[in-house]
Each structure stands twice: as structure tokens, then as C-alpha cells.
Amino acid sequence: MxxxxxxxxxxxxxxxxxxxxxxxxxxxxxxxxxxxxxxxxxxxxxxxxxxxxxxxxxxxxxxxxxxxxxxxxxxxxxxxxxxxxxxxxxxxxxxxxxxxxxxxxxxxxxxxxxxxxxxxxxxxxxxxxxxxxxxxxxxxxxxxxxxxLPMADIIALKNWRNTDLNQVFEIRRHLYLSVGLGWFVLDASSTGFCWQERLCEIFEQHLIVQ
Incomplete structure (x- = not known):
């Protein structure tokens, strides 16, 4: 355009x-x-x-x-x-x-x-x-x-609460990190990759509800 x-x-x-x-x-x-x-x-x-x-x-x-x-x-x-x-x-x-x-x-x-x-x-x-x-x-x-994000990856956010980001398929996890839906925590109590909860909640509760 x-x-x-x-x-x-x-x-x-x-x-x-x-x-x-x-x-x-x-x-x-x-x-x-x-x-x-x-x-x-x-x-x-x-x-x-x-x-x-x-x-x-x-x-x-x-x-x-x-x-x-x-x-x-x-x-x-x-x-x-x-x-x-x-x-x-x-x-x-x-x-x-x-x-x-x-x-x-x-x-x-x-x-x-x-x-x-x-x-x-x-x-x-x-x-x-x-x-x-x-x-x-x-x-x-x-x-x-x-x-x-591909639509399939957006829809998958419906189950983010029950999904360990560390266990998400590598390509999908990379996409989530690239758009700010997660990050890697670097400290002594780190659990590795963590969700950006507020953004995930917006999609789960308001955008991709049935």
C-alpha cells in the first residue's frame, strides 16, 4: 500500500x-x-x-x-x-x-x-x-x-496456564519470545522460560474465548 x-x-x-x-x-x-x-x-x-x-x-x-x-x-x-x-x-x-x-x-x-x-x-x-x-x-x-504470530499459535494461548513454556515446541517457543509473550529469567531462582502473564491473559480471557 x-x-x-x-x-x-x-x-x-x-x-x-x-x-x-x-x-x-x-x-x-x-x-x-x-x-x-x-x-x-x-x-x-x-x-x-x-x-x-x-x-x-x-x-x-x-x-x-x-x-x-x-x-x-x-x-x-x-x-x-x-x-x-x-x-x-x-x-x-x-x-x-x-x-x-x-x-x-x-x-x-x-x-x-x-x-x-x-x-x-x-x-x-x-x-x-x-x-x-x-x-x-x-x-x-x-x-x-x-x-x-501464526493463527494456530495464537489459538494455542487458550491453554497457556497449563503449559510449561520450557516444554513448548522449540519453533513455537521462539515465536512467543520474539513477540514478547515470554522471556528467559536469569537469576538463582530461575525456572527458565516464563510467560508474560498479562498479555497471555488478554488473549485467553478476551480475544480467543469460545
């Missing part, structure tokens, strides 16, 4: 998240296609959809179909945040220290996600942040994990 396109979508995503009526997004996301958006004006009241339509007039790539699906699943899961809380959502997400643009970061993450299932997890994580269940730092750490 080009830088100009990213910035345009970033601005419209912020507007969509903060001022649109997200709960009106239907449950039949899988039936929404680019053709239906272009021809029927489906979801036309959402600024991010309007921006996408403008971009697609110059030509539609295969990746655009995947991006639309992931975006809608993300927005659908985010819709549990009340309109009042969504007004300040983006400001709370931004990191003033590094002057990072939250909308632009979200677009970049959504674009890189492998599947719609991951987009739903990201939307759930945003809802947790918007409803004050997790902090700014925890949201971005969780989004990093969702982006980088």
Missing part, C-alpha cells in the same frame, strides 16, 4: 471510528464485495468506504478484496465501543512521545494481516482498549502479536 493511499485511508478511518454509526455494520460481512460497494452504495455512509471507492476508480487489485473484508471485520468487532468513548479513541491511541499517527498505524496493521480472523481479533482488541480494559501500550503490543 502506497504512502499517499495509507494517509488518505488513515484520515477516513479515524473519521469512521470516531463519528460513524458502527453498530449498523451487518453480520453478513462475507457477502459484501467490492462490486456491491461500487454498484449499490453498500456502507456508503462510512468515510473509509468512500475513500476506498475513490481509490478503486483507478483500478482494483486482488488485494483490495482482501483488504475490504479485513477492514469490515475489524470495524464490526470495534462496534461495541460506545459512541461517546469512540470520540476520544484515536487521541488516546496516539503516542505523543514519538508523534506516531494512530490511524496510519492501524491501516498498516490491517493491511498486513493474513486473514479475516486476525482482523476480528484486532477489532476485539480495539474494543478492549476503547472500553478501558487494556492500556495504550497493551493494545499496540497485542496488535503486534496478532500481526506477527
Amino acid at each position: 502506497t504512502e499517499n493511499r495509507n494517509k488518505e485511508l488513515s484520515k477516513s478511518l479515524i473519521e469512521t471510528l470516531t463519528s460513524s454509526n458502527l453498530p449498523t455494520i451487518g453480520s453478513d460481512i462475507a457477502e459484501v464485495t467490492i462490486d456491491s460497494v461500487l454498484k449499490e452504495g453498500v456502507l456508503k455512509d462510512f468515510p473509509i468506504i468512500g475513500s476506498l471507492v475513490g481509490i478503486w476508480k483507478t483500478g482494483i487489485a486482488v488485494n483490495d478484496y482482501r483488504f475490504l473484508n479485513k477492514l469490515l471485520l475489524f470495524l464490526q468487532e470495534s462496534s461495541t465501543i460506545s459512541s461517546v468513548k469512540r470520540e476520544n479513541l484515536i487521541h488516546k491511541l496516539e503516542d505523543d512521545k514519538y508523534q506516531l499517527e494512530a490511524g496510519e498505524k492501524l491501516i498498516a496493521v490491517i493491511d498486513k494481516l493474513e486473514t479475516g480472523s486476525k482482523a476480528k481479533l484486532l477489532g476485539k482488541a480495539l474494543a478492549l482498549f476503547g472500553n478501558d480494559f487494556i492500556s495504550n501500550d497493551e493494545f499496540w503490543r497485542v496488535s503486534f502479536i496478532i500481526e506477527r
Whole structure:
């Protein structure tokens, strides 16, 4: 995704998240296609959809179909945040220290996600942040994990409490360590590899529940 396109979508995503009526997004996301958006004006009241339509007039790539699906699943899961809380959502997400643009970061993450299932997890994580269940730092750490870990390894976190990280298959353990879900304790009382309990709890209790 080009830088100009990213910035345009970033601005419209912020507007969509903060001022649109997200709960009106239907449950039949899988039936929404680019053709239906272009021809029927489906979801036309959402600024991010309007921006996408403008971009697609110059030509539609295969990746655009995947991006639309992931975006809608993300927005659908985010819709549990009340309109009042969504007004300040983006400001709370931004990191003033590094002057990072939250909308632009979200677009970049959504674009890189492998599947719609991951987009739903990201939307759930945003809802947790918007409803004050997790902090700014925890949201971005969780989004990093969702982006980088294979879905099978994310789902396996449901049983982390009953799993000794030292006994986890080496490749999977390396992945968990690389995204901050565990570390190696170097002291006299060390038990070796240990879980990052707070992050594991977020996935277990809120993101991958049945």
C-alpha cells in the first residue's frame, strides 16, 4: 500500500471510528464485495468506504478484496465501543512521545494481516482498549502479536496456564519470545522460560474465548 493511499485511508478511518454509526455494520460481512460497494452504495455512509471507492476508480487489485473484508471485520468487532468513548479513541491511541499517527498505524496493521480472523481479533482488541480494559501500550503490543504470530499459535494461548513454556515446541517457543509473550529469567531462582502473564491473559480471557 502506497504512502499517499495509507494517509488518505488513515484520515477516513479515524473519521469512521470516531463519528460513524458502527453498530449498523451487518453480520453478513462475507457477502459484501467490492462490486456491491461500487454498484449499490453498500456502507456508503462510512468515510473509509468512500475513500476506498475513490481509490478503486483507478483500478482494483486482488488485494483490495482482501483488504475490504479485513477492514469490515475489524470495524464490526470495534462496534461495541460506545459512541461517546469512540470520540476520544484515536487521541488516546496516539503516542505523543514519538508523534506516531494512530490511524496510519492501524491501516498498516490491517493491511498486513493474513486473514479475516486476525482482523476480528484486532477489532476485539480495539474494543478492549476503547472500553478501558487494556492500556495504550497493551493494545499496540497485542496488535503486534496478532500481526506477527501464526493463527494456530495464537489459538494455542487458550491453554497457556497449563503449559510449561520450557516444554513448548522449540519453533513455537521462539515465536512467543520474539513477540514478547515470554522471556528467559536469569537469576538463582530461575525456572527458565516464563510467560508474560498479562498479555497471555488478554488473549485467553478476551480475544480467543469460545
